[in-house]
Amino acid sequence: MRTRRPLIAMAAVLLVVTGCSGGGGSAKPSTSSWPQPENGQITAKMCGLLTSEDYEQFNHRLLLDLEPQRGEKAFTNGVSCSAPPADMLTLMLQPTAESAKIWYQGSLAARKRAVISDKSDTVLVENLVTDADESWFDFWLTSGNENESQEYELQVRRGALVVALVLSSVDKTREKDPKGTLIALADRVLQRVGDLGKTDTGTTPMLHLEVNGTGTAARIDYLVPDREFQTIENVALPWKADLPLADHGEQSQSISLNATLPITSGFPTQVSCRILADDKIVSDEQNLGFAGCLGNLPAR
Numbered sequence: 001m002r003t004r005r006p007l008i009a010m011a012a013v014l015l016v017v018t019g020c021s022g023g024g025g026s027a028k029p030s031t032s033s034w035p036q037p038e039n040g041q042i043t044a045k046m047c048g049l050l051t052s053e054d055y056e057q058f059n060h061r062l063l064l065d066l067e068p069q070r071g072e073k074a075f076t077n078g079v080s081c082s083a084p085p086a087d088m089l090t091l092m093l094q095p096t097a098e099s100a101k102i103w104y105q106g107s108l109a110a111r112k113r114a115v116i117s118d119k120s121d122t123v124l125v126e127n128l129v130t131d132a133d134e135s136w137f138d139f140w141l142t143s144g145n146e147n148e149s150q151e152y153e154l155q156v157r158r159g160a161l162v163v164a165l166v167l168s169s170v171d172k173t174r175e176k177d178p179k180g181t182l183i184a185l186a187d188r189v190l191q192r193v194g195d196l197g198k199t200d201t202g203t204t205p206m207l208h209l210e211v212n213g214t215g216t217a218a219r220i221d222y223l224v225p226d227r228e229f230q231t232i233e234n235v236a237l238p239w240k241a242d243l244p245l246a247d248h249g250e251q252s253q254s255i256s257l258n259a260t261l262p263i264t265s266g267f268p269t270q271v272s273c274r275i276l277a278d279d280k281i282v283s284d285e286q287n288l289g290f291a292g293c294l295g296n297l298p299a300r
Contacts, residue, residue: 034192040077040201042091044068047081049192050089050185058181059174060167062087074251077201078162086140086151086168089189094247095202097159101134103246104157106226108136121145128183131190132156137179140166148172154182156190161197163189205247206278210240211259211291213271218262225253225297237271245277245297253297255282261289 035045047066055062066081066089073080078092094100108126115122121144129135140151150170156163165185170178211220217235226246239259257273268289275282275293282295 036193037093037196042078042093044079046079046091046193047089049091049189054185054188055087055181058184059177060087060170060181072251073249075249076247078249086166088164088166088168090162090164091189091193092162092164093197093201094160094162096200096204097133097197098244099204099246100157100160100162100197102226102244103248104134104155104162106246107155109226109228111136111138118142123179125179128154128179129156129186129190131187132158135186137182140168150178152178152182154179154186156186158190159197160200161193165189205245207243207245207255208240208274208276208279209243209257210274211235211237211257211271212274213237213259213261214269216262217271218260220257220259222255222257224255248297250298255293255295255297257283257293259291263289 035043035048037043037046047068050066052062052065062083063085064083066083066087069080069082075092075094077094078090081089081091092100092103094103111124114120115124115138120139120142122138124136124138126136127134128137135154135156137152137154140153143151149168150172152167152170154165154167156165163186165182167178167182175181207224209222209224211217214237217237217239219231219233220235220239221229221231222241223229224243224245225248227243255275257275259271259273261269261271270286270288271291272284272286273291273293274284275295277297282297283293285291285293
C-alpha cells in the first residue's frame with residue numbers, strides 16, 4: 001500500500017494542474033494557448049480565437065477560417081475578422097470602459113433607428129451574455145423572418161472590450177438556435193482572452209463644445225458621434241458642455257454645433273461657437289445673430 005500512495009498523490013496534483021474536476025465538470029480554458037494582445041494591442045492573430053471546430057460544435061458551419069480584414073478601421077485598437085459568405089468576429093479595446101459603453105450604446109441606438117426607418121423585422125433582445133456588462137442580439141442589417149437564409153448579430157461589452165459577432169447564411173431548417181450559437185461563441189471568446197477589458201488602458205476621449213456671447217441664445221443645436229441630435233432653448237450665454245467620446249479610429253465622424261440668437265429690434269449681436277477634441281480645435285466660428293461650427297473627427 002505504501003508504494004501506491006505517491007502515485008495517488010501525483011494523480012491528484014495532475015488533476016489540479018490540468019484543471020480537471022470530478023462529476024464530468026469542464027475547466028475554464030487557459031488563455032496561454034490562445035493569441036493575446038501584444039504590448040497592449042489587439043493583433044490580427046486574435047482572429048484565431050474562434051476556429052471552425054468551435055462553430056461546428058455550436059451547429060454552424062464556417063466555410064473558411066476567420067481572416068483579418070484590411071482597410072479603414074473604426075477603432076484604434078482592434079481587429080475585424082471575416083469568413084465567407086459573411087461570418088464575422090470583431091474585437092475592439094476602447095481606452096476605457098466609459099468610452100466602450102458610449103460606443104456600445106451608440107451601436108444599439110443605431111440598430112433601433114434602422115429597424116424603425118427601414119421597417120425591418122426584429123428579434124432584438126438585450127443582456128444575454130452572463131460574463132458581460134451589456135449585450136444585444138438581433139437580425140443583421142436587413143435580414144428578417146422572410147429570408148430563406150438569415151443573418152444575425154450579437155454585440156457584447158465587458159469593461160473596455162467590445163466583441164461583435166455575425167452569423168451568416170443561417171439555414172432555418174437546420175440551425176434552430178442562432179441566438180444560442182452566438183452566445184456560446186461570445187462566451188468562448190471572453191474565456192479565451194482572460195481579463196482583457198476589465199482594466200482601463202488609457203483615458204476617455206473628450207469633446208468640448210462652447211458658445212460665447214451675451215444675453216440668451218434662442219436655441220443651441222448639436223450633433224456628436226454616438227448620440228442623438230440635441231436641441232436646447234433659451235440658453236444663458238456663455239454656454240459650454242464637455243462630453244466623453246468613444247474612439248472611432250480612422251473612421252470620420254461628423255460634429256456640428258449651431259447657436260441662434262433671438263430676433264430683436266436693431267442690429268443682431270455677436271455670437272461665436274467652438275468645438276475642441278482633447279484640447280485640439282476642430283472648428284471655431286464667429287458671426288452676428290447666428291454661429292455654426294462644423295467639423296470632423298479625428299481632428300486633423
